[in-house]
Amino acid sequence: MDIIACIKRIPDTSEADTIKIDPSQMSIEKGSLVFKINDWDEYALETAVQLKERTGGSLIAVTVGPKEWDDVLRRALAMGADRAIRVDQDMVAADCHSVAIVLAALTRSLPYDLVLCGAQSEDFGCGQLGVMVAEMLGVPHAALVVGLQEEEGKVRVDRELEAGILESYTIELPALLTIQTGINRPRYISLGGIKRAMKKELQVMSPGELGLTAEMLAPQVKLERLEFPPRGKEAVLIPGTPEESAEHLASILQSAGIF
Amino acid sequence: MPEILVVVEHRKQRVADISLQMLSKGRQLTDEAGVGLLAVVIGGGAGTYAEELAGWADGVLAVEDPELAGPLAEPSQKILSAIIKERKPLLVLMGHSSFGMDLAPALSVELGVPLVTDCTGVSL
Amino acid sequence: MTLAEYKYADTIHRCFRCGYCKFPVNWMDVNNCPAYARFRMETYSCGGRLWLTKAWLSNEIDWSEHLAQILYSCTACKNCEEKCPLRFNVDIFNMIQAARAEMVERGLVPAAVKEFLENVQRHGNPYGNAREGRGEWSQETGIEQYQGQDYLYYVGCVGSYDTRAQQTARTLGKVLLRSGVSFGVLGSEENCDGNEVNALGEETLFEMLAEENVRKFKDLGVTNIVTLSPHSYNAFKNDYAKYDGSFPVLHYTQLLRDLITDGKLDVSGGMNARVTYHDPCFLGRWNGEYDAPRQVLSAIPGIELVEMEKNRESTLCCGGGGGNFYTDFLGGSENSPARIRVREAATTGASVLAVACPNCMTMLEDAVKAEGLEDKLVVKDVSEIVGEVCGIG
DSSP: OOEEEEOOEEEOOSSGGGOOBOTTSSSBOOTTOOEEEOHHHHHHHHHHHHHHHHHOSOEEEEEESOGGGHHHHHHHHHHTOSEEEEEOOOOTTSOHHHHHHHHHHHHHTSOOSEEEEESSOSSSOOOOHHHHHHHHHTOOEEEEEEEEEEETTEEEEEEEOGGGOEEEEEEESSEEEEEOTTSSOOOOOOHHHHHHHTTSEEEEEOGGGGTOOTTTTOOSSOOOOOOOOOOOSOOOOOOSOHHHHHHHHHHHHHHTTOO | OOEEEEEEOEETTEEOHHHHHHHHHHHHHHHHHTOEEEEEEESTTGGGGHHHHHTTOSEEEEEOOTTOSSOOHHHHHHHHHHHHHHHOOSEEEOOSSHHHHHHHHHHHHHHTOOOOOSOSOOOO | OOGGGSTTTTTGGGOOOOOGGGSOTTOOOSOOSHHHHHHOOGGGSHHHHHHHHHHHHTTSSOOOHHHHHHHHTOOOOOHHHHHOOSGGGGGHHHHHHHHHHHHHHHTOOOHHHHHHHHHHHHHSSTTOOOGGGTTGGGTTTTOOBOSSOSEEEEOHHHHHHOHHHHHHHHHHHHHHHHTTOOEEBOGGGOOOOOHHHHHTTOHHHHHHHHHHHHHHHHHTTOOEEEESSHHHHHIIIIIGGGGTOOOOEEEHHHHHHHHHHTTSSOOTTOOOEEEEEOOOTTTTTTTOOOHHHHHHHHTSTTEEEEOOSSOGGGOOOOSOTTTHHHHOTTOSSTTSHHHHHHHHHHHTTOSEEEESOHHHHHHHHHHHHHTTOTTTOEEEEHHHHHHHHTTOO
């Protein structure tokens, strides 16, 4: 099975106190931030690598971003991608629709049975990209996939819905899936593995090479400003020994009708 | 009359909480703007929700399909795009749920309209 | 990698699981292997791990999460090396480390280990805390940035970020200031020493950290290093030479002993307490330093130093070594080694359990709380005891 995995580079904001909005209010201060593969995309990559290990075929990791984004492609190569392609365009300010146009154009130029994307990104969290690409490619899709089994010419997928319902479909290939976290356990990418992956091919393309113009990539949605959500007004610290505060907390939850 | 369209989700014979929240928000927006509120519900047993939804919306469109136990993205997309093309609403509200995330991005591409997801506030 | 390619292919089969690796020096029980003490299953003993490693590399068993957890439950305490009667005993931990390295290369490590290593890759510490916050512990202490002073005071990840261990780092800094030692810290420029990264089997990451640290130390003209943590001490003393970094390094207990001997640190104020001392593995069994901390404590008038049954070469590890202070494969039970250890400390009648390692500090202090011994036993770092004697908070 030939697979394309789409990945994104995002700031690691595990320590939320470190996030600061820059004076333009259009972005966050990135100076001291550390970057990594978007969490959901890492699950998508692991899904892709496992499928490739089971079925053979090729795995291409792709991204749309500036030069610094090569590092996430190197990690994808270390994880098991055969080659990687970066479309050289800074799309951070763009909307999902524009990025989807680039990814759809790139995907059309490559062999594929299955395109895998993360269900959403950790930074903007739109959850739009994969399904937009599917619509542009005219292939069937399933979003938020938590289980995947390959069959002849098709895949069987599980989606987890609200209220603990699991939905299963069989989708004919070629298809696009957006992958939910928890579908697998992404492997550790060792530094040695990254070094060895430096030998693998990492191709850089411009949007022009894909026949795309600036006009075609004009965003439909524009960011006006970024701000922190207003702080909640009611935080209660419950004092006392663990036993006392647990009892107090239980009575609060009980009176709120939670249990 | 211009209108705001709310796509109603239902599971286990209940209107989803997110849909009730959107109807409430939609009511507030339509009252402020003096436009109509249309609730659209799709799937097997869709008609059974009409009365409940009429309590919120100016109109209810129930698309009954006995083949569809629950709302599935692909057929729902076909139905919704037909309705939206015909009625040309100002705004369509859908839940940022597993159903909405499976459907809204494709619908927006098909219709060529912008999409904003995971909204926590809306004003006209 | 297959068994034939494994560096210890010629020796690993020689372990016939006699079980000596589980005993302390005086044979008092079979619980001196921390993982075995916790789980009481042969698979979790040192011999069990060696047999499992051999079976895995010979494709007799498949990798599983459980297998990985068993291999990573070893705290690198080296009790096994102390007790194993066979000649290959010097390589026992190396065998485990090499097996872990293979898991790392295949990407097959437990989630907590992955998190630990990714955090070090990105942030230079296992907690995933921001690099720029690494020096915050020293604010308003008068401790200077390193700029060619006699000693580089290297604090390490635990002392830099763990709230409790930060107190220790501050107190030691103030004690050194009081003694007139010329020293400085790297603050937010400090990076992980890599000792645990190495123990977890991430050889290339360790290599990168060691090379970066050696380069930084040389650029800054570092001549002597004093460490808060025995883990950092071990890495600098034994592993950095390979990366062209042979810096004279002291564990702080050695420096404090010398300062007291030379009359530069006055501990005559004394302290009336019965104190028992817990040997950190990376100071004791790994580096043979059992005396310096005891000499510091014995120099303080009024301190009655009593020994636990398991001491020196027989010390029972706190369970925090080999990254376990973070990955915690041995936690959550009354048989967790830290809890066994504080119960043992309590039976000596000591009111103070002295430690000389920030990892032991956090592990044992939590265990005192879990055992409800707060009224009887207080965990204090040797530097904190000295600080108290000198009237430093």
